[in-house]
Amino acid sequence: MVALVLEETKKLALREIELEEPLGPHDVRIAVRTVGICGSDLHYYQHGYIGPYVVKQPMVLGHEASGVVVELGQEVERLKVGDRVCMEPGIPDPNSKATRLGRYNLDPAVRFWATPPVHGCLRPTVVHPASFTFKLPDNVSFAEGAMVEPLAVGMHAVNKAQIKPGDVAVVIGAGPIGALTALAALAGGCSRVIVSDVQQAKLDLVVKLGPIAPVNVNERRLSAVVQEITEGWGADVVFEASGNSKAAAGVFELICPGGKVVLIGMPGEPIAYDVVAAQIKEAQIENVFRYAHVFPRALALMASGKIDVKPLITETFAFQESLEAFEFASRMPPSSVKAQIELP
């Protein structure tokens, strides 16, 4: 089949590649329709590695996907041929201890699309376990279906934050994950979300999504805005979604006494933070790694209209234009959030 292959760092090709796709009894074969370009795809393209994961041989990119079921394994009952679906890209070992504890995203043996050496889904078909394949509600498009994966990160972060109705949250970073976390926080009961970024165009887009207070940190101090909005008390929850080490180190200034911090962004280096600043507020610190058990809830929120991701899908490319799509996404203008690729 013809797939988008990362040959080596900075070298992509849309070319024929031999991929084994045996259909197990609990699997479905899916014709891929829409794939979002993620920061991790771009990072592998530009640098060839993320932390311990190194691209050592040609690898198909892509992990944010939707499609149509075209073939069923013998034992599959929950899905049928023709179903429109989206796919959770990380498959754990069903017998591992982490999986049995319900924390399958932490299974060291998880096989995640486009994380070396596992091929991704920028290709015409994939075979996937039915239990990690979710039917799209009729009013959810393929493009929206391909947004469920990044939205799942925000949903998982909101679960970790245990938001209460009326909470005020801060989201640092208005990229795809920050914007989707803000949407998840509002759907989860926040009365208001303060979103900060350095790019005004991103904030202009995000502010249209709901009761969001934008803060351009080039112009205003985030802590001053948080103090103003919360009458000096501080935010109930701070989601760090920028991966900026300075921003991550400054989160305790923003929370209220007893407040929570959820670290989502991945800084490029270890960060030093002020332990005493965290202690005097008894800050609760949570970390997220991908997500578990949230795809159906994300789809339910999209179907009900409580979460609308459409404004965040700013560019669409055809599969034949995949190389241009990656070039574009590598030099994304500030007004863009999520670029997607559509397969025929």
Ligand code: ZN
């Ligand atoms: Zn992603």
